[in-house]
Amino acid sequence: MFxxxxGQNGQERCRVSEADCAAINDLLRQLNPKAGERTVEFIERQLEQINRNGGVAVIREKNGRIVAMGTWTVVPTLMRIEAFASEVSFDQQHPEWRRFLRELGQYIINRAKRAKAERIDLTWNQTRPGYKAFLELGFTEADTRLLRLVL
Incomplete structure (x- = not known):
């Protein structure tokens, strides 16, 4: 596992295989069963933008199959540098999903620290598997409410 x-492997362009695309689609559907199918081209275009201020961290098994992923973004503001973790998903059928989630969370934390972020905001529901793993990594429930405007 690694x-x-x-898309941050030194290549001029972000490259994603068909197998990676299929795994990413499976993981995104765990977050939202109605999530549309993403193509290789779409994912590569998105990665070019995401990788400017963050990235999509993936955990692969020895055979190369993606079993967990999470997008992290660093955003400088006038008050602080903030990081956001989103689209964190993992193969819930895999016997080692808890370990994957802890390692993925720690990876995102380390990347945010390297970027000098003061905090990481993560939207997670107590009813979703893995809530306890994030608490063990040091995440706490914020005392604010999230407001969302769908455009």
């Missing part, structure tokens, strides 16, 4: 950031 962790990497998709």
């Amino acid at each position: 962790i990497e950031t998709l």
